[in-house]
Amino acid sequence: MVTGSGVKPEPATAPGTPARPGGLRQGSAVRSLCVKAAPESRGRPPPAPLRPAPPRSAPLRPGSPGAERVGAAPMEGGGGEAGEAAALREALRLLRIEPAAAGSSAAEAGGAAPCSRNVLRKRRRWERVLAARRRRRRQERERSRARRDGGRGAARRHSKALAEQRLLEARVSGPRLCVDLGMADRMSLKETSRLASQIRRLYGANRQAEKPFWLYLTEFVVGSLIYEECFRMNDGFSDYLMDTTQESYLDLFPLDAIVYLTPDSENVLEDIDPKKVYILGGLVDESIHKKLTLRRAQEQSLQTARLPIREYMVKAVNTKNYHSETLAINQVFDVLSTYYKTRSWPDALKAGVSSGKGYVLPDAEK
Numbered sequence: 001m002v003t004g005s006g007v008k009p010e011p012a013t014a015p016g017t018p019a020r021p022g023g024l025r026q027g028s029a030v031r032s033l034c035v036k037a038a039p040e041s042r043g044r045p046p047p048a049p050l051r052p053a054p055p056r057s058a059p060l061r062p063g064s065p066g067a068e069r070v071g072a073a074p075m076e077g078g079g080g081e082a083g084e085a086a087a088l089r090e091a092l093r094l095l096r097i098e099p100a101a102a103g104s105s106a107a108e109a110g111g112a113a114p115c116s117r118n119v120l121r122k123r124r125r126w127e128r129v130l131a132a133r134r135r136r137r138r139q140e141r142e143r144s145r146a147r148r149d150g151g152r153g154a155a156r157r158h159s160k161a162l163a164e165q166r167l168l169e170a171r172v173s174g175p176r177l178c179v180d181l182g183m184a185d186r187m188s189l190k191e192t193s194r195l196a197s198q199i200r201r202l203y204g205a206n207r208q209a210e211k212p213f214w215l216y217l218t219e220f221v222v223g224s225l226i227y228e229e230c231f232r233m234n235d236g237f238s239d240y241l242m243d244t245t246q247e248s249y250l251d252l253f254p255l256d257a258i259v260y261l262t263p264d265s266e267n268v269l270e271d272i273d274p275k276k277v278y279i280l281g282g283l284v285d286e287s288i289h290k291k292l293t294l295r296r297a298q299e300q301s302l303q304t305a306r307l308p309i310r311e312y313m314v315k316a317v318n319t320k321n322y323h324s325e326t327l328a329i330n331q332v333f334d335v336l337s338t339y340y341k342t343r344s345w346p347d348a349l350k351a352g353v354s355s356g357k358g359y360v361l362p363d364a365e366k
Helices: 026-041 065-071 079-095 099-110 117-173 189-208 225-233 292-299 329-342 345-352
Strands: 176-180 214-218 258-261 277-281 303-305
Touching: 117 189, 117 214, 176 189, 176 329, 189 214, 189 225, 189 329, 258 292, 277 292, 277 329, 292 303, 329 345
Parallel strands: 176 214, 176 277, 258 277, 258 303
Antiparallel strands: none
């Protein structure tokens, strides 16, 4: 109510109504609005006491009982009272807006809360543990690989030492095998390359043999095509344990110790004598040189022999009707080496004579 000396405060709520939480000054705002409208309503009966607004937890909605009471409260006095009611409704609407609370709720709903220091510390510690485990596993793998490589390396070194020892023993007391390169100038580049490849295979098989031969390359002229191809195609050729010379085998061995192996000979090789030197003609079978090695041996008055292919093998039926006793030098060596080890011509011929030559063992034909 308004007096001459000032405004007398009136209670914001009716007796028995609970106070608005948070110390909200809704009553003060309402009284200030009433004071502004008081000069127009002097001499009129005081308006009905205002009813309190509902709590924040239950905002007013159109059609609710609270909204009906606030919007349809009986006001007397015409236009002044209507303006007062409008101002009151605007004040209540403003009082229900909480920007700070709305912003914090949106932040909580928008993303997860940041990790605490304790969580971050545990995470970093776990990452260090995982890194240490990976490092230990890698070191264990490297140690295991080193042990395996060391074991294999020791085995390889031991095998190499044994092979070298056998070869050196064959140089003193074993049979000798010589590849005659005096006819290398009759071959083309392709044939020469094939011969160099056969020499590599022959040496590799002899190195692995339990009872090896001692090898010679005669008339191995420095700068010749076969010389260049042997060094080009065979890695470590200069370290091969064998004798290479530009001289002829006639200058190295006595004539009665030489046996020239040629498929055109009429003599059959029956056994291998460690005191003999067996000569292989350094030719490939791509270009057929009829009886070239036989004529060469006869001109030099040398003993000749052939492998006992006809005696232990039979001709196989094939579409081309092809049968050949001409073998590559590494195939001839396979026959000689196997026989020297097993003393069995069938086993030796089976090891060196391929089915493509048109000959097979009688048991294989059945």
